[in-house]
Amino acid sequence: MIGNTGMRPSRRSLLTGGAALATTALLSSRSHRAGAAADLHLTAGPARVTLRDSPSPETGVWAYDGSVPGPTLRFRQGEIARIAVENRLAEETTVHWHGVRVPNAMDGVPYVTQKPIAPGETFAYEFRVPDAGTFWYHPHERSFEQVARGLYGAFIVEETTPIVVDRDLTWVLGDWRLGPDASINDDFGNHMDMSMGGRIGTTVTVNGHVPGPFAVRAGERVRLRLINAATARIFAPAFAGHRPRIIALDGQPVEPHEPEDGRIVLGPAMRADLVMDMTGKAGERFAVTDGFYPQFTYRLLEIAYADAPLRDHALDAGIALPPNPLSQPDLAAAERHEIVLGGGMMMGGDMMSGGDTMGGGDMMGGMMGGDMMGSDSDHIWTINGVSSTEHTHEPLLFLKRGRSYVFALQNNTGFHHPIHLHGHSFRIIARNGEPTRYREWRDTVLVAPKERVEVAFVADNPGDWMIHCHILDHQAGGMMATVRVG
Numbered sequence: 001m002i003g004n005t006g007m008r009p010s011r012r013s014l015l016t017g018g019a020a021l022a023t024t025a026l027l028s029s030r031s032h033r034a035g036a037a038a039d040l041h042l043t044a045g046p047a048r049v050t051l052r053d054s055p056s057p058e059t060g061v062w063a064y065d066g067s068v069p070g071p072t073l074r075f076r077q078g079e080i081a082r083i084a085v086e087n088r089l090a091e092e093t094t095v096h097w098h099g100v101r102v103p104n105a106m107d108g109v110p111y112v113t114q115k116p117i118a119p120g121e122t123f124a125y126e127f128r129v130p131d132a133g134t135f136w137y138h139p140h141e142r143s144f145e146q147v148a149r150g151l152y153g154a155f156i157v158e159e160t161t162p163i164v165v166d167r168d169l170t171w172v173l174g175d176w177r178l179g180p181d182a183s184i185n186d187d188f189g190n191h192m193d194m195s196m197g198g199r200i201g202t203t204v205t206v207n208g209h210v211p212g213p214f215a216v217r218a219g220e221r222v223r224l225r226l227i228n229a230a231t232a233r234i235f236a237p238a239f240a241g242h243r244p245r246i247i248a249l250d251g252q253p254v255e256p257h258e259p260e261d262g263r264i265v266l267g268p269a270m271r272a273d274l275v276m277d278m279t280g281k282a283g284e285r286f287a288v289t290d291g292f293y294p295q296f297t298y299r300l301l302e303i304a305y306a307d308a309p310l311r312d313h314a315l316d317a318g319i320a321l322p323p324n325p326l327s328q329p330d331l332a333a334a335e336r337h338e339i340v341l342g343g344g345m346m347m348g349g350d351m352m353s354g355g356d357t358m359g360g361g362d363m364m365g366g367m368m369g370g371d372m373m374g375s376d377s378d379h380i381w382t383i384n385g386v387s388s389t390e391h392t393h394e395p396l397l398f399l400k401r402g403r404s405y406v407f408a409l410q411n412n413t414g415f416h417h418p419i420h421l422h423g424h425s426f427r428i429i430a431r432n433g434e435p436t437r438y439r440e441w442r443d444t445v446l447v448a449p450k451e452r453v454e455v456a457f458v459a460d461n462p463g464d465w466m467i468h469c470h471i472l473d474h475q476a477g478g479m480m481a482t483v484r485v486g
């Protein structure tokens with residue numbers, strides 16, 4: 001099955017030419033559209049998949065509806081999503097609709113917004129999708145393991161009037177830690193991963209498969225929705241010979257622009273929508289390279305031009321997306337808060353010498369009962385000095401509904417942290433004191449070591465909302481807090 005089932009007929013005619021060329025592995029496995037009649041059902045459970053071309057052993061995974069990624073859920077902006085989630089895992093789970101501004105009770109946070117879904121049980125999610133864009137879904141219970149085992153999928157909301165492209169494709173980027181027999185290494189949540197960069201894998205997949213060539217035609221225009229579903233790996237794909245333009249970040253439209261150094265940097269949970277004009281010539285090949293960790297640069301895949309061009313000039317149509325209905329923060333009136341990220345193995349650039357000796361004052365305050373961090377404690381990371389390894393805890397901040405806020409995220413650690421706020425999107429207004437050029441809206445912001453990022457938003461969605469690192473081992477290791485909007 002291919003990813004454009006359920007597309008409107010008017011677009012299908014545009015898609016037919018190119019779609020036939022694409023390797024199926026690069027298309028999403030399945031699509032659903034919520035209609036008046038069709039309620040959706042997702043089943044989380046064990047499955048076996050082949051992550052590489054055969055002959056290669058199968059991998060036992062946890063998956064939605066037996067496939068990795070799970071089915072692509074497609075909606076039109078403003079539609080009501082009704083999704084019953086059945087748990088056939090041997091442990092509790094929930095589903096979080098990452099980036100979708102849902103009512104609090106539908107947010108999928110165990111013990112905070114709902115009772116976790118017990119094995120054998122089903123929970124019915126129902127919410128309106130207010131924003132068009134590229135989102136995704138994943139469990140919020142023991143997510144450092146459940147996501148790493150394959151539980152995730154794309155959640156796409158179409159604009160009322162989509163931009164004109166030849167193909168609209170989604171690449172869900174995955175990262176797996178596999179043994180030689182292709183089975184998943186079960187060293188989840190080990191102290192080394194948790195206290196450093198998280199669980200970086202051995203095998204990168206695109207839509208659940210180690211990708212072959214990406215077949216394109218000269219003159220073609222592709223909208224490419226990139227989703228980083230990895231639990232820890234940061235991707236930074238660069239498209240040799242091409243000039244992709246970013247049209248949306250984390251689902252929210254942005255003034256179309258080329259990325260600064262040609263790389264699309266995506267921390268875990270982050271998305272980017274690109275418009276790529278296939279400006280190469282028939283028969284040519286180009287590498288897509290990921291060099292985020294420079295010493296481990298690798299070729300993600302190859303763009304392969306067919307022998308026959310689609311057209312002899314690039315499409316000449318607008319690519320700017322209409323804005324979503326987000327409340328504009330009032331910066332002059334905004335209340336400001338410091339959010340300090342602390343902990344980990346590196347403190348102030350120094351390696352910690354051992355489990356019981358700690359530097360760094362910001363970590364000390366939050367340790368329960370004044371305890372030092374032991375080498376096998378899970379309290380590794382902090383937000384404003386507090387390390388929260390459970391979803392339930394006292395709110396870090398009480399926000400007034402309708403009021404504008406600026407959060408200054410200060411990273412005092414030696415690692416990157418993709419920080420996600422639930423229930424809201426925020427504008428990135430400054431990095432290290434410099435105003436940003438595009439003031440982009442996001443729901444997850446990558447904060448580099450020692451960096452300070454200011455984000456602004458209106459607290460317009462009532463409830464208790466998580467703010468946490470989306471390196472899921474860091475979240476499990478304490479980099480998690482709640483803000484209460486009321």
Ligand code: C2O
Binds near residue numbers: 096140420468470
């Ligand atoms: Cu995508 Cu709290 O998560």
Ligand code: CU
Binds near residue numbers: 471
């Ligand atoms: Cu982190």
